[in-house]
Each structure stands twice: as C-alpha cells, then as structure tokens.
Amino acid sequence: VNPHDIPDPTVSRLSIYARCLERLIKDKINVVSSDELADRAGVNAAQVRKDLSYLGSFGRRGVGYETHHLLDRVSYSLGLSKPRTLVIVGAGKLGSALLAYKGFREKGFKPVAAFDVNKEKIGKTIGSVRVYDISRIKEILKKKSPEIAIIAVPAPYAQEVANELVAAGIRSILNFAPMVLKIPPQVVFRQVDLSLELDAISYYLNKRVPAEKSA
C-alpha cells in the first residue's frame, strides 16, 4: 500500500519528527529547515533530509519544509491518519498506568479492553476501559477486533498470553514483559524492555571513568 520501504531506524525517527512538528505548529511556526528540525530531533541535518526523501520531496529549496504539510505527510506515512484500537493484557500497576496514559487517545490509539486474572479487577473500569477475565481474550478480540495488543503481565505468563493473542488473530503486539517471545512473522512485534535499558546504562556507566574529576 505504501510507496516504498522505509528503513526501520527511519520509521522511528519519523515518529520523532512528527512530535517536533506538532510542537512547531503549536508555536505557530510554519516553515522549518532540515537544520532546525534536526536540532530539535537530536539528529543531524543530512539524516533528516535523507529520511524525508523516502516520503518524496516537498521541501522548498532555499526555504525549508512547510510544517503543516510535512506533518500530514509524515503522519500519513506512519499510518496515523486513521485511529487504531488496542487492548492491554495485564491490569496490574504497569497495565493500569498504560490505561491511564492520556497520550494514547491524543495520538489516535484507543484502548477498547483490558484483561487480567485477578478476580478483584475483573468487571472494573480503568481509564474508561473495562477489565475482562483473561480467559475471554478470544471472545472479546473477536467482538472488538483490536489491531494492537499490549502485553503487561509478569514475564512467566507473557509467552502464554502471546500465544492466545496470536491464536485469536491479533495483528500486532507490543510487549513490556522482560522476556524473549516467539511470535510468528506475520504479526508485527515490538518490545519495550526496561531491564535491558538498565543493563545497558550499567555497561556505559562502567565504561566512563568510575569517578569523575571535574566538570
């Protein structure tokens, strides 16, 4: 459907450019150069131009990019034009925090259901979304046809949950459990891994001088 294949790192940066463009538009700035956008996105200007070139060319030479137009184009490429529905599996601390997250709705990601095993949570409403018994995943997914499932259960249950989601025909999964999951290739899969990030920080902390001398 989309024009061409965009490299994965570029996809990630497009999301960041979109965020920067929203800010610029909020500030009533109508034109931005690759230099300025690069600075705001924390990358270099050639990178911005190369990234945007995957979407076609609509900068004006000698001027820059029209912010509204560029945001439209970036959003379109990311498929953000139409709203997306999602479910969250696991309504514990993390799941609840995610359900309460305002950013979802603002960006067009709409939670339509949550699941948990805890009897006390089942039937309750968190962040305007109902919590269902986890055994009803297949049934509810059939009814609501969400496009995205977020896994926010403890690591030992994550693979099992993933299997059920896949069996129920989910098209994409975002996993927060610190666990390698086997997911069939036709399902879009991404991972957010707090504990990996901490390990990485730990590594780079050690690489730096253990005790700094001066600023």
Add this chain to the structure above:
Amino acid sequence: VNPHDIPDPTVSRLSIYARCLERLIKDKINVVSSDELADRAGVNAAQVRKDLSYLGSFGRRGVGYETHHLLDRVSYSLGLSKPRTLVIVGAGKLGSALLAYKGFREKGFKPVAAFDVNKEKIGKTIGSVRVYDISRIKEILKKKSPEIAIIAVPAPYAQEVANELVAAGIRSILNFAPMVLKIPPQVVFRQVDLSLELDAISYYLNKRVPAEKSA
C-alpha cells in the same frame, strides 16, 4: 576499565543472553551451545558467537559454553556485579509502577528516592522508597549519590527535570517522557518511548495487507 569497546547492539543482546542464562541455570542446565542460546535469545548462532567473542573466548569447542561461567562473564561485562542505586523523578502512575517493580531489586538496581511535585505524595512511601519534594533534587542527590535517574514526569517538564539532574551531577538518565531531551555527552542517556513504538507498529500494520486472507 573494560577490555574493549562493545558495539551498542551487542550490549543490548548481552542483557538478553544474561536473562536466558539465568533461566538455563534455574533449569539446572550447565552447558549451552551457541545454537541453543541463539534460539532462546531470538537471534542467530553466528551472532551469539560474535557477540561473546567481544568478551574473550571461553566456549569449549565441540561442547558449548558453561552456563554459570558465561553468566558471570556477561554480568561482569555489563557491570552488573556491583549493585546500582537509582532515583525516580515523578511518582505518578508510571513512576509508582516503576517503584513497585520487583525486577529492579532482583537485578541489583536499588531505588533510593522518588520525587514529585504533588503535595499529597510528598512524604509518603511507595515501594519502600520515600517521595521527596522535587525542589529537593540537588540536596537529596548530594546525600544519596544515586548513579541512575529515571525520568517519569509529563513531557513538558522532562527537560527541566533533566537539567536539574545534570546540574546535581547525575551520571546517567533513563527517560520515559515522550520528548527529545538535550543531555550533555558525559551523561549516559537512554530513552524508552512508548509512543514511538506505537507509531512504528502503526507503520508496519499499514505495510502488511490491510485485510489478511488466510493463515
């Protein structure tokens, strides 16, 4: 301090190998081949061998890697041998979820303080850690000297918080706010970005056939 420079993607995978090795050890498996480890980590075997080769060579040809020894070596390389202290700025839904996260302590990351602006939270204890007024960052950081700060405040405040942390001499920052932050290069910096991940999923959802025909 550390032997050699390890590529960033390898650092991330080392964290995953460590996780797999813990599992293997829990299951009383003492030797593992690069093939088996690769399968569990979701990468290919050459990758595993190349990654491990950055740490030296201690596999036994024809046999595999001794799990205990390898885990020790990987943990050491990641700097996980010694415990790390951290603070969390922002004790809202997300910050509280993070404070409650058991995985921290298990892996040797110890929260020593939290900060918030909300008067109702200040003075309370969440997950065994006290919540301080955010204006006391400098003072408390001086006293507790944490190595890592986690930013879990709303995006508009994240840069301001980051500036204070840097001014207070923090050595590393993990940012959860969906916001590009300017951090001086001597501070180790990583970002966890939910909204970016969702955008990426949205992109790949669009790339796939909009309606699937068969399995």
Add this chain to the structure above:
DNA sequence: CAGTGTGAACCTTTTCACAGCA
C-alpha cells in the same frame, strides 16, 4: 565430530559533499 572463534563478504545505515532549484 560437534561446535567454537573469526576473517572476510555482505548488507544496512549514516554522513559527506555538491549539483540543482526557488
């Protein structure tokens, strides 16, 4: 033999540098 360790080939991504255009 089975499985590691690693140079070399391959592939992807980033950066450079400049032609081309408003």
Add this chain to the structure above:
DNA sequence: TGCTGTGAAAAGGTTCACACTG
C-alpha cells in the same frame, strides 16, 4: 543566496564459511 535532494563514500553491523580444537 540558502537550503533541499541525492548519488557516492564511509562507517557500522550481521552473516557466512571454514579452520581449528577438545
């Protein structure tokens, strides 16, 4: 003149393939 768009070069990472060894 100033800034985009883009080939080409450089850098960085992954995979291959095989010599080597317990």
